[in-house]
Amino acid sequence: MNLARRLLFHLARQVYNVVIHLLIPVALLHFFWRARREAAYGQHVGERLCRGPAPTPAPDLWIHAVSLGEMRVAGTLVEALARKRPNLRIQLTTVTPAGRAEGERLQASGLPVEVRYLPLDSPPLVRRFIRELRPGALVLIETELWPNLLWQCRRADLPAVLANARLSPRLRDTYRRFRTLYGPLLAGLDWVAAQSPADAAHFRALGATRVEVAGNLKFDVAPGRARTDLIRGHFLGERLWVAGSTHPGEESRLIEIHHRLCERYPHSLIQLLLAPRHPARAESIVAEVREAGLSAVARSQMDPSGTAADVIVVDTLGELAALYALGDAAFVGGSLVAHGGQNPLEPIAGGCPVILGPDTRNFADMVALLVEAGAVLQVADVDALFEALNGLLVDRERARELARHAQETLDIHRGATERTLALLSPQLRPD
Known part of the structure; x- marks a missing residue:
């Protein structure tokens, strides 16, 4: 110099x-x-x-x-x-x-x-x-x-x-x-x-x-590292989807999507496990869900025998990676708003089929690789997210295929x- x-x-x-x-x-x-x-x-x-x-x-x-x-x-x-x-x-x-x-x-x-x-x-x-x-x-x-x-x-x-x-x-x-x-x-x-x-x-x-x-070391992160005492049986619905690491401005859109899913299948209980990036926001999100006409409970307040609430809002730390493994489909937050997205590998490692919104610039190379491999779905807007979720929740074979491609991609890049x-x-x- x-x-x-x-x-x-x-x-x-x-x-x-x-x-x-x-x-x-x-x-x-x-x-x-x-x-x-x-x-x-x-x-x-x-x-x-x-x-x-x-x-x-x-x-x-x-x-x-x-x-x-x-x-x-x-x-x-x-x-x-x-x-x-x-x-x-x-x-x-x-x-x-x-x-x-x-x-x-x-x-x-x-x-x-x-x-x-x-x-x-x-x-x-x-x-x-x-x-x-x-x-x-x-x-x-x-x-x-x-x-x-x-x-x-x-x-x-x-x-x-x-x-x-x-x-x-x-x-x-x-x-x-x-x-x-x-x-x-x-x-x-x-x-x-x-x-x-x-x-x-x-x-x-x-x-x-x-x-x-x-x-990328994140391809090597073990899926079993996070722990939760919840099992799939604690969620009494026929289908459960997880929205993880969500940001302000996203939750209202996800609540709207869940409302539409509930209206499309009035005789089936579909539940949403919603995990904000910052758990301190959970209380206000529970109130927002209830204002939208859906039932809601904070994860820390769940009945030990299980819950039939429409939306469960995660207000705990360190569980999300394990909770993804319980879902039939997952949306990774920070991608429906101008934030750049969060890491999609946690739900993939948990064996859950994954959907991403349009803004994934923080993980652009990784997402491009995953999309090309058919390992995740990336959607353009709220309506496309609704249709993609609906497809995965209804077509179980399509969901398993997506999760299988994701696991194969993980194995290749470890x-x-x-x-x-x-x-x-x-x-x-x-x-």
């Missing part, structure tokens, strides 16, 4: 640090505000300011996963590492309560991990965290590129790698806009394991120099875990 670029990079970091320190009070207020409805946001706040005991002994590996989906990917890596290196000590960090809950579940399962929140991206906080943690290497999952985290790793000679790397169009535009800051930081990574050739090309264009295509571990092996401390 020549002198002019070094100066611009230094200036960009200083500007970023001014902004991040102005935002720290805002972030803390945000956590306490969210805690009014989600108590977990008010817990362990000190960890976000680098307070709390450092692990003893120091971990061999530090894996950072921002939230629930990324933590499940981290779990796939951890399980594979534990099989190969049972004495390995691993520190997991995350940003959200959902990510922390999944990390704690991994810990409770007997895996060699500790879990805590990542400190806010302030130079003194991150520097202190790295100094106290003393890890052997850092693995970042997907797109967690915090500038001070990467810079302090470089200053501490801590190997840092990016696994399961992908760039959504929004993030790609952001990193391109701030390439003066992110280019040198990406160049400082020991390696980037990209999900696809397109992702690899984007990372190289932004400044990363050591980029490999390892595939193996990213082993390729990622091969890249990671040189960064691990010897036994």
